[in-house]
Structure formats: structure tokens, C-alpha cells
Amino acid sequence: MRTTRRSTMDTITITKDNFQTEVLKTKGTVLIDFWASWCGPCRMLSPIVDQVAEEHPDVKVGKINVDEEPELASQFDVMSIPMLVVFKDGQKVNESIGLVPKEKIVELIQ
Template identity: 40%
Template sequence: MPTVELTKDNFAETLKDNDFVLIDFWADWCGPCRQFAPVFETSSEKHTDIVHAKVDTEAQRELAFEFKIQSIPTLMIVRERTVIYNEPGALPAEALESLVTQARELDMDEVRQKIDEQGAESQDAQE
């Protein structure tokens, strides 16, 4: 599946309509972004069941701001509308492949339960 260009207009819909999305936050002037681009593209060709999306941080400043992107490239993985990974840095192909495998293996019910527990603990600490 070819990569999808995300904008503020299609971002929410893309995440709503797809259970597994890899997002590459990038910019044209960024050397590491250009190095990571073919790795990301190869992953999109290999994992056709996963939406591979790109956000041009120069053209989509609102999205970059909303997700607090401070370094690029930043890779974000969203499963079932839950961000499970969000880290800056260009990954080599083997590392990206390992990350995809780990993301596939996650039990999302367990992830949501942990998030709920952390939210409850944080709320208790504030009271």
C-alpha cells in the first residue's frame, strides 16, 4: 500500500477508519528524514495491511504542534486509535521491522487497561 499524505483535513478520519497506522512526521529540508523515507516506503510495500502515513511538518504545522513534534523524523504508531509509540529518530530497516512486529503482538485490551489505570492513579495523585 502506498504511503498516505496526512493533513489536518484527513488525519482524524484516517485514524478512525484504520486500526493500525504508522505515521512519519518529516520535512523536506531534513537530512535524516530523507534517509528514513526509503525505509518507511519499503515497510509500506511489505506491510500492506498497515497504513503508512506521512505528515509534512512544514505544511501541517498545526498537526506537528498538536502532537508536540520537536524533532524530526518522528515515528508514531497508532493502534485502535491509541498512540502506542511516539519517538524521534530515523530507524534502520531492521529496527523498524522489529518495532512493527512488537506493535502487532500487543494486546490492545491490556494496553487500554494500563492506560486507564495510569489515568486513575494520576487523578488520585491530584486530589
């Protein structure tokens, strides 16, 4: 499933079923946004993550709803959301917890 955005880039909905293919087997950079619909800071961060996705087409951007994917949230020790995790060539290389400005997200994916 993909969420629709205004641009031609899509943010991928990541689930336990597609995590291996979309994240671990991807060559290059993947930014994952762990979020929940009831989380105010998550709702504020989401459009910023979408902007980063639009401005960095070389980075795959995925979103994981922690309520729908508790196994993935547990696997990455998600205790607070929003939480951003960066993978490069299938390896976790960076993370950020809480509402952060766009500049910080860009730094994370560099």
C-alpha cells in the same frame, strides 16, 4: 492526495483535514512519519518507511510534512524529525525519534 510509489501500495499524505478519518478512525495499525523536505535524515528514512509499507500491507502508512501541517506537529509535540508515531485503533501506542533502521520500525508496528 497520495504520493506515487513503485509498488501497488500507497503512502498517504496526512493533513489536518484527513487526520481524523485516516488515523483516528482507522481500525488496526497506522504508522505516521513526521518529516520535512529540508531534513536530511528525513530524506534518508523515507525510502525505509516506504519499504516497511510495501512489506506490511496490513499497516496503513502516512506521512505528515511538519512545515505544511504545523497544527498536527504541535499536537504530537514534534520537536525533532524524523519522528515516527504508531497508532493502534486510533490510540497512540509507540513513537521513535531520529533515523532508525528498518528493524526498529518493524518492532514499533508489532
